[in-house]
Structures are given as structure tokens and as C-alpha cells.
Amino acid sequence: MPNRLWLTVVxxxxxxxxxxxxxLTFPVMILLYLITARKDPGRYLVGRxxxxxxxxxxxxxxLWTVRISGAKVENPRRxxxxxxxxxxxxxxxxxxxxxxxxxxxxxxxxLRIPYLGWMMRLAGDIPVDRASRESAVKALELCRxxxxxxxxxxIFPEGTRSTTDELLPFKDGAFRLAIKTGVAILPLALVGTRxxxxxxxxxxxxxxxxxxxxxxxxxxxxxLKTVDDLKDKVRSMIDAxxxxxxxxxxx
Numbered sequence: 001m002p003n004r005l006w007l008t009v010v011x012x013x014x015x016x017x018x019x020x021x022x023x024l025t026f027p028v029m030i031l032l033y034l035i036t037a038r039k040d041p042g043r044y045l046v047g048r049x050x051x052x053x054x055x056x057x058x059x060x061x062x063l064w065t066v067r068i069s070g071a072k073v074e075n076p077r078r079x080x081x082x083x084x085x086x087x088x089x090x091x092x093x094x095x096x097x098x099x100x101x102x103x104x105x106x107x108x109x110x111l112r113i114p115y116l117g118w119m120m121r122l123a124g125d126i127p128v129d130r131a132s133r134e135s136a137v138k139a140l141e142l143c144r145x146x147x148x149x150x151x152x153x154x155i156f157p158e159g160t161r162s163t164t165d166e167l168l169p170f171k172d173g174a175f176r177l178a179i180k181t182g183v184a185i186l187p188l189a190l191v192g193t194r195x196x197x198x199x200x201x202x203x204x205x206x207x208x209x210x211x212x213x214x215x216x217x218x219x220x221x222x223x224l225k226t227v228d229d230l231k232d233k234v235r236s237m238i239d240a241x242x243x244x245x246x247x248x249x250x251x
Contacts (some may be wrong), residue, residue, distance in 0.1 A: 005062070011203040013063045019055045022115050029122045042149030043076070043124035047101045050123040054096025063206045064090075064196060066097050070213035070241075073186070076100035079147040080216065081178040082238070084188035085167055085238055086156040090196035094209045095188070102152035105139060126153070140177060147183050157231070161199075167239050175231045178219045187214040187234050189241035212241050 004154045032046045040046070058066050082102050084095065092104070104120070108127040111117040121127075126142045129135035145151045155177075157170040178185050196207035214237050224228045 001146040007122045007203045007205070010061065010063055012089075014057060014106075014204060015033070015202070016161070017045060017060045018053065018057050020058050020161055020192060023120065025049065025053055027111060029085060029119055033122055042146060042151040043099050043103075043122075044149075044151055046149075047103060047125075050119055051096040051101065052108065054093040057093050057179060058097060061204060063204050064167070065208050066094060067208075067210040068213070070150075071215050073100055073126070073213065077116075077150045078152075079150050079181075079183050080186035081143075081147070081174050081183050082152050082154045083157045083170075083174050083234060083238075084154070084211075086158050086161045086205075087194040088161060088192065088196050090207060090209070091156075091161075091190060091191040094190060094193055098211070100152065102154040103143075103146045104154045105143065108135065124151070130159070136173070140145040143177055143224060144181055147181050152186065153177070157235075165194075167235060167242075170231050170232065170235045172227055175227050175234070178225060179222050179224060179230065182219060184219060185217040185234055186243075187217065187238050188212070189214060189238045189245060191242055191245045210245055212236070214241055226242055 029046050032049060033043065036043075036045055058064055070114055078100070080102075083216045084091070103123070104125045105128055108118065108123055108129045111120050111127045113127065124146065126139050126146070127135070128139035136178060143155075146153050153175040157174050158168040158173050160168070175185070177183075190210065192209040193207050195205040196209065197204055217230070217234055217237070
């Protein structure tokens with residue numbers, strides 16, 4: 001079977017599973033939200049159920065493999081500001097495989113998608129309009145509230161997907177949030193997803209995805225005046241890990 005036809009068949013299968021999982025999970029999330037709203041204001045359980053769609057998508061896709069390595073998060077309810085490099089839309093599905101829940105800061109356009117966006121809102125994910133300062137302020141307040149409820153927050157500090165193997169400059173937002181709240185940064189390094197789902201193409205490509213959890217970076221001693229030092233330290237950690245993960249024989 002020609003390679004292009006094989007990719008098309010696999011992609012149709014995976015998108016079908018993704019769509020069915022989304023439709024079936026939506027009412028479950030509504031029910032869980034109603035049952036747990038008072039006892040779980042951070043929506044940890046509802047969000048964890050939602051992320052299983054990403055886990056399932058990886059499992060049913062024969063073109064993708066996933067590895068998780070690095071530091072172990074002993075307490076899944078410890079609040080972290082989680083930051084990662086960003087190669088592809090598939091990164092979001094890849095990071096669902098991590099064994100803890102975190103709320104994602106995401107472009108408001110994605111949260112407007114029927115069903116998927118509704119589910120993200122139910123899960124407690126955080127919309128932000130990059131063109132609106134008011135939206136950014138509101139998003140950071142929602143992040144602070146999420147951290148207060150002992151749930152990690154996930155931010156891509158590059159702001160968008162890098163189109164090359166080089167990291168884009170990191171923006172300040174995640175690091176300012178960490179300093180203001182006193183919450184440690186949890187860096188993640190990921191490789192292998194760049195060809196998993198090419199931009200402007202609905203077909204999946206092959207991906208040997210690997211995410212490494214790096215040691216947490218405590219923010220005590222940093223101030224808003226030294227936010228660049230914190231940002232540069234974390235960026236260097238992620239960049240070094242990525243280069244090592246790409247080297248032959250890395251685990």
C-alpha cells in the first residue's frame with residue numbers, strides 16, 4: 001500500500017476514534033463536574049478524565065510512540081508552573097500521557113471549537129487572547145486561582161510552535177507568574193513530534209515522541225527584576241535536555 005494512502009487510512013481511523021471519544025466523554029465530564037464542583041474547585045478529576053482522550057489518541061495511532069523519562073513528581077497535587085518547548089499540535093496529546101493533571105493556558109480560538117472547547121472550559125483550562133491585555137490579566141488571575149487550588153498550570157513559553165529545531169525566545173509570563181505566586185517551575189523537554197501532525201495538513205505523520213521531566217526550579221531568591229535570569233536558566237535546561245535526547249542512544 002503506498003505510503004500516502006496508508007497515512008490517510010490511519011489518519012481517518014485516529015480522527016474517528018478522537019471524535020467518538022470526545023462525544024462520549026463530554027456527558028461524563030458534565031456529570032463529574034456537577035458531582036465534584038464543591039469538593040474539587042480545581043476540577044482535578046474532571047480534567048484528568050478529559051486528558052484521557054489524548055492518551056487514547058496516542059494508543060490507537062500506530063504511527064506514534066511515546067516515552068516519558070526524567071524526574072518523578074511525587075505529589076501530583078503540588079502546584080507547579082509547568083513549561084515546555086513546543087514543536088507540534090501533537091505536543092498537547094503527548095503531554096496528556098504525564099501521570100498528573102494540569103490546566104492549560106490556551107488560545108481563546110481553540111476554546112471556541114464546539115465540543116472540544118466546551119470540554120476544555122469544563123476541565124478548567126484557561127483561555128487567553130494574545131491581542132488583548134485585559135484577557136491576559138484575566139488569564140493570569142485564573143492561573144493564580146488554579147495554583148491556589150493545588151493544580152499545576154501548563155504554559156508554552158515560546159508562545160507558538162517553533163518551525164525549526166531551535167527554541168524560540170521565551171516570553172516572561174510563566175516566570176512572572178511563578179515569582180508572584182512563589183510556585184516552583186517544572187520544566188519539560190520534548191522531542192519527536194514535529195512531523196506528527198504537519199501544519200495545514202489533517203494527516204498524521206510518524207513520531208517517536210519523548211518527554212523528559214526536568215528537576216523543579218524553585219523561585220525563592222528571584223524577583224520581577226531578575227525574571228530574565230530565571231527565564232534564561234529554565235530555557236538553557238530545556239535546550240540542553242533536548243539536545244541530549246536527540247543524541248544517538250539517549251534514553
